[in-house]
Amino acid sequence: MGAAERSAPHTAPQHVRAIALAVLLHADHLLCAQGYDVVKGEQFYRPLGGAIEFGEAAADAAVRELAEEIGRAVVVRGSLGVTENRFVFNGAPGHEVCFEFLCEFAPEAAPEHLGPIRALEGGRSFVARWLPLAEVLGGTHRVYPDGLPERLAGWLNTQ
Numbered sequence: 001m002g003a004a005e006r007s008a009p010h011t012a013p014q015h016v017r018a019i020a021l022a023v024l025l026h027a028d029h030l031l032c033a034q035g036y037d038v039v040k041g042e043q044f045y046r047p048l049g050g051a052i053e054f055g056e057a058a059a060d061a062a063v064r065e066l067a068e069e070i071g072r073a074v075v076v077r078g079s080l081g082v083t084e085n086r087f088v089f090n091g092a093p094g095h096e097v098c099f100e101f102l103c104e105f106a107p108e109a110a111p112e113h114l115g116p117i118r119a120l121e122g123g124r125s126f127v128a129r130w131l132p133l134a135e136v137l138g139g140t141h142r143v144y145p146d147g148l149p150e151r152l153a154g155w156l157n158t159q
Helices: 003-007 058-070 133-138 148-158
Strands: 017-026 029-037 042-051 074-089 092-105 117-121 124-132
Touching (some): 017 058, 017 074, 029 133, 042 058, 058 074, 058 092, 058 117, 092 148, 124 133
Parallel strands (some): 017 092
Antiparallel strands (some): 017 029, 017 042, 029 042, 029 124, 117 124
């Protein structure tokens, strides 16, 4: 390795991720993963979901991800939209194409209470919380991807 290679900053390979998000509504609440960006000093929330596997339909990925993360079955009610999410998290740039699906619990799969849920993603534990829908729409919580509360409000206004 030459001197220039040793002194160059190391950056992770950059690529665009295709993800499916389950915008899961239940009892006037939205289920979101809680996160914290140490660089920005910001607590934020994002609907649960994850990477779309090769050959998998995006809606199927949303259903699979919820089953893997919280162990409960959901059904897709419709598409909220597809957005391009370019962001910075903990100082590192990210780029995702997000398929957002409105979901509800399958029959007999709804929880008995709206307490925090210990969820798993790739062997890593995280907390998912039920946010009151009125607070999400009113901007009380920072919810990503950008514009999700507005898209959700638009959908709710058509129902």
